[in-house]
Amino acid sequence: MFTYTLRRLLLAVPILLVISLVIFLLVDLAPGSPMSEIPLTVPPDVRQKMIEALGADQPVFVRYLLWLKQFFWIEPMTLFDHWFGTSIVEGQQRILSWQSRSPVFTIIGQRIPQTLTVVGTAYLVGILIALPIGIYSAYRQYSFFDQLGTLFAMIGFSVPTFFSGTLFIIIFAVWLGWLPTKYDTMLEVTDWSSFMQQVKQMALPVMTLGLANAATISRYMRSSMLDNMQMDYVRTARAKGMREKTVVLRHVLRNSLIPVVTVIALGIPSIFGGAIITENLFGVNGIGAALIGAIHANDLPMVQTLAFIFAVLIVLFNLIADILYGLLDPRIRYD
Amino acid sequence: MTDTSAAARPKRPKSSSPLLAIWAQFRSHKGAVFGLCVLGFMLVAVVIGPWLWVPEKLSVAQAIKLKNQGPSLRFPLGTDQLGRDMLARMLLAGRISLAVGMVAMTIAIVFGTLIGVLAGYFRRLDGPLMRLADMFLALPLIPLLLVMVMLFRDKIAGLIGPELGAFALIVFAIGVTSWMATARIVRGEVLTLKEREYVLAARSIGVRPNRIILRHILPNVVSPVMVAATLGVAEAIITESVLSFLGLGFPPDFPTWGRLLYDGLQYMQVYPERVIWPGLAISLTVLSVNYIGDGLRDALDPRIRGR
Numbered sequence: 001m002f003t004y005t006l007r008r009l010l011l012a013v014p015i016l017l018v019i020s021l022v023i024f025l026l027v028d029l030a031p032g033s034p035m036s037e038i039p040l041t042v043p044p045d046v047r048q049k050m051i052e053a054l055g056a057d058q059p060v061f062v063r064y065l066l067w068l069k070q071f072f073w074i075e076p077m078t079l080f081d082h083w084f085g086t087s088i089v090e091g092q093q094r095i096l097s098w099q100s101r102s103p104v105f106t107i108i109g110q111r112i113p114q115t116l117t118v119v120g121t122a123y124l125v126g127i128l129i130a131l132p133i134g135i136y137s138a139y140r141q142y143s144f145f146d147q148l149g150t151l152f153a154m155i156g157f158s159v160p161t162f163f164s165g166t167l168f169i170i171i172f173a174v175w176l177g178w179l180p181t182k183y184d185t186m187l188e189v190t191d192w193s194s195f196m197q198q199v200k201q202m203a204l205p206v207m208t209l210g211l212a213n214a215a216t217i218s219r220y221m222r223s224s225m226l227d228n229m230q231m232d233y234v235r236t237a238r239a240k241g242m243r244e245k246t247v248v249l250r251h252v253l254r255n256s257l258i259p260v261v262t263v264i265a266l267g268i269p270s271i272f273g274g275a276i277i278t279e280n281l282f283g284v285n286g287i288g289a290a291l292i293g294a295i296h297a298n299d300l301p302m303v304q305t306l307a308f309i310f311a312v313l314i315v316l317f318n319l320i321a322d323i324l325y326g327l328l329d330p331r332i333r334y335d
Numbered sequence: 336m337t338d339t340s341a342a343a344r345p346k347r348p349k350s351s352s353p354l355l356a357i358w359a360q361f362r363s364h365k366g367a368v369f370g371l372c373v374l375g376f377m378l379v380a381v382v383i384g385p386w387l388w389v390p391e392k393l394s395v396a397q398a399i400k401l402k403n404q405g406p407s408l409r410f411p412l413g414t415d416q417l418g419r420d421m422l423a424r425m426l427l428a429g430r431i432s433l434a435v436g437m438v439a440m441t442i443a444i445v446f447g448t449l450i451g452v453l454a455g456y457f458r459r460l461d462g463p464l465m466r467l468a469d470m471f472l473a474l475p476l477i478p479l480l481l482v483m484v485m486l487f488r489d490k491i492a493g494l495i496g497p498e499l500g501a502f503a504l505i506v507f508a509i510g511v512t513s514w515m516a517t518a519r520i521v522r523g524e525v526l527t528l529k530e531r532e533y534v535l536a537a538r539s540i541g542v543r544p545n546r547i548i549l550r551h552i553l554p555n556v557v558s559p560v561m562v563a564a565t566l567g568v569a570e571a572i573i574t575e576s577v578l579s580f581l582g583l584g585f586p587p588d589f590p591t592w593g594r595l596l597y598d599g600l601q602y603m604q605v606y607p608e609r610v611i612w613p614g615l616a617i618s619l620t621v622l623s624v625n626y627i628g629d630g631l632r633d634a635l636d637p638r639i640r641g642r
Contacts, residue, residue, distance in 0.1 A: 018470055027482055154366070158622035160573050162580045163596065163614035170607045273477045277577060291478055292581060295485050303482055310475030318473070 005323055012315050019311045020071075024064050027304050070095045071305065075105050099299045108287060108306070114185055115286030119275045122206040126213030127264060133214070134221025134260075138229060139248055149218060156215020165208040165281045172204060179203050185285040205282045209275065213267065220263045224256040231255075258328045265321040269313040360634040367630020370623030377620055381429035390420035406608075415609065416602060425612060428590040432572055432617070435506055435591065439571035442510025444517055444564045448556070451521025452548055456529060465522070468515045476512050477577065483508045484583045498589040505578060505585070509571050517563045524556045558635035565628035569621040576617050592617045 042050070058066075074094055081087055094103040137149040173181040180201050189195050228234065229252055237247045276288035283289075287306060294302035361367055406413050413421050454464040484504060492500035528534060529552065537547050576593025578584040585594050592613040599609030 015466075015470060015473060019473060022470075022474070023479070026479070027486070154622060154625060155618075158569070158625050159618040160576060160614075160621070162577065163610075163618055166596070166600065166603065166610050166614060170603060170610070174604050174607065269475075273475055276477055277580065280581060292481070295481050295583075303478075307475055307478045307482065310478055311473055314473045314475065 001326055008319050012319060016315055020308050023307045024304055027300055028060060095301050095305055097299055097302045099297050104302050104305045107290060111285060111287045111290045114284055115275060118202060118205050118284050119209060119271055121202060122209035123213055123271055125206055125210035127217060129214040130217035131221055134218040135225055135253060138222045138225030153215040153219045156211055161208050161212050162277050162281055165278060168204050168208055182283040205278050205284060209278050221260050224259050225252060228252045228256045261328060262321040262325045265317050265324055269317050272310060272313060357634045361630050364630035364633055366626035370626030373619055373623040377429060381426055381433060384426035388423055388426060390423045424590055424595060428592050428595050429616060432591040435575045436568040436572040438506045439509040440564055440567040443514040443567050444560060447514035447517025448521050448560055451518040452525055455522040455525025456548060468518050471515050480508050480578060481583055484578055497586050501585045505575055509574050513567060513570060517560060520559045520563055521556050524559060525552055528552050528555055562628055562632045565624055565631055569624040572621055
């Protein structure tokens with residue numbers, strides 16, 4: 001197991017390097033670069049100075065290597081310095097956003113709590129809805145409830161979140177007036193009433209994302225339960241005279257959760273990608289909104305860094321899912 | 336003989352051709368039939384609709400007077416903030432949305448099948464091509480698509496015009512980022528197919544690889560590819576509408592359903608129907624395509640079809 005993990009970690013390095021190169025070049029070599037956005041009325045020597053100040057006059061590979069060094073060495077070490085009060089990389093240049101001239105990672109650090117609160121809660125809610133639906137649908141296969149669950153999952157797959165979110169806004173915020181349409185990022189939870197306000201403003205985005213996640217996960221839960229219900233050990237457990245509840249919830253459920261847990265782990269990075277839409281719709285000031293803002297402002301370092309962080313998340317959670325699978329299921333051996 | 340066998344199994348009349356058997360199985364899937372009807376209706380509506388429903392030409396003054404109208408006989412879905420007939424725009428937008436879905440799917444399927452066959456049939460190419468697929472799977476798609484559209488839109492619009500440019504760019508971008516699933520499925524099928532006796536027989540009489548692939552392997556991977564293709568249309572339509580929704584899709588005078596929804600968002604509180612119609616159209620199309628894919632998967636699987 002340990003050697004497998006190590007081998008996978010080593011394999012992830014070249015994949016990430018290639019992805020970082022692809023992202024860097026795609027963004028960098030594209031025709032619509034910020035240099036072309038400088039007005040023509042700016043004198044050439046000033047223009048030259050502006051480009052130099054952005055560090056954009058260096059050759060591509062110099063900037064790529066510098067960016068890699070900043071991403072993998074300076075930024076983690078800055079965090080290390082910040083935590084332990086050391087000064088290993090003090091004074092070294094960090095990745096700077098072209099929009100605000102502040103370090104990209106500072107902005108990301110400010111934005112991530114917003115994303116995690118909303119998206120993380122939505123994912124948890126989705127899982128909590130999906131598991132019971134999946135279990136009961138499989139237990140009563142082809143029953144009315146199962147048909148309803150299938151319909152729910154099919155609709156959840158098919159209705160894009162930007163439409164379900166808009167519908168929720170129209171129904172709950174415009175017609176009924178129960179919930180606010182926009183998410184207020186500045187709200188600080190200090191007492192009971194502000195906590196209730198926070199719950200209210202989180203309700204719509206969480207519901208939108210949660211339902212979309214629940215649809216997928218409940219399908220996996222159902223099919224995994226169905227596979228296990230046919231197994232011999234279930235018959236044995238029933239023959240021993242165990243109660244139905246014990247059979248389903250202890251024997252079948254535990255074994256069925258193995259693939260579902262890996263599916264849940266695999267879904268986490270795609271959640272961040274999907275959250276771009278929801279954040280945009282509800283005005284949540286998270287990293288998805290930061291990405292859209294950076295794209296519209298041609299802020300190349302920000303876009304490159306954020307896109308690469310998404311890629312790192314995908315590779316990381318793929319690895320976690322594989323390792324989890326090996327840990328949870330003793331029949332799987334990676335040797 | 337045929338009489339007795341038909342009498343023994345009265346429920347399942349022996350079909351004369353495999354196509355009929357597939358059709359019979361497909362018809363027994365209620366969702367799939369519903370999906371086929373809805374999708375057929377949508378297709379007919381968007382293909383011949385813009386010819387049948389020609390809104391009258393309004394002068395600027397008339398259009399300003401007639402803006403933001405509710406549903407009426409003259410404008411069945413009302414008019415938008417510029418006095419344009421919503422029904423006509425919906426039909427036109429549907430044409431583009433469905434075209435984007437189909438063309439992007441075609442690109443993805445052709446690309447995916449090609450890579451899958453190459454990786455499955457030629458052992459030397461297997462490793463590199465599958466690593467390529469892994470790499471594409473690890474790319475963050477929505478952010479990259481957004482970046483691609485943002486950065487290349489003006490350049491391509493300058494080359495072949497804004498409408499065609501947006502169409503080509505979006506279709507191409509979606510196509511080249513969604514071939515991986517097909518490639519994996521096809522590779523798996525090819526790996527098992529090429530060990531079959533009939534392929535061995537063909538190879539032993541000296542048939543060239545390209546001929547074996549075309550005559551013996553490709554016809555046998557058609558059914559999984561068809562299922563992947565159906566689901567690919569749904570995915571492409573959703574991806575395009577996400578891009579349009581984030582304001583990085585088609586120009587406003589060349590609308591898609593996603594773009595109409597995006598335009599309607601500003602007026603959502605007063606005229607919610609302007610958001611609901613395009614959203615409903617996208618959702619219904621994707622839902623019916625997904626159901627068709629589900630039914631096709633059952634119908635094309637001989638293990639399920641026999642039952």
